[in-house]
Amino acid sequence: MWFAWSAQFTGFPLKVLAGIRKLLPDYVPAFHGGIFTIALLFTLGWMALVTCHRREGRFVAAHWTAGIALVYLLGMTLWLPVANANMSYRHDFAGLRDVLGNNPGLICGRAINEPQRAMLHYFVGARVVLDDIAGRWIAGG
DSSP states (O other), rough: HHHHHHHHHHHHHHHHHHHHHHHOOTOOOOHHHHHHHHHHHHHHHHHHHHHHSOOOOOOOOHHHHHHHHHHHHHHHHHHHHHHHHOOOOOTTTTEEEEEOOOOOHHHHHHOHHHHHHHHIIIIIEEEEEOOOSSEEOOOOO
């Protein structure tokens, strides 16, 4: 996880960076010192645990658990901005926001569920008015 994370900033190795750019072509990484420090301290702590701790059978579960916790922590510190950029709908609604302008008002929609209505309101600023099959208007949100 550290190797791939550092490829975003150093450009080495190119294959790893190309894989990240293929998945997220518009993503620009940003360095956060506090998050980096937390990830580094926990990684060093895990390394100290594994190297300095006894290798008896009863400690294998502790090593394994600490390793899984470290992978989760690195994912939530180093890779959370990447995952957030990949899973956001902001880019999907950017074109609609540009077309509708700053005050989009109401949009008539059919077969739009609550999550989609909420995303249209959050990312575009538009309130959706639902038109049901019988032709009655139901004022949205």
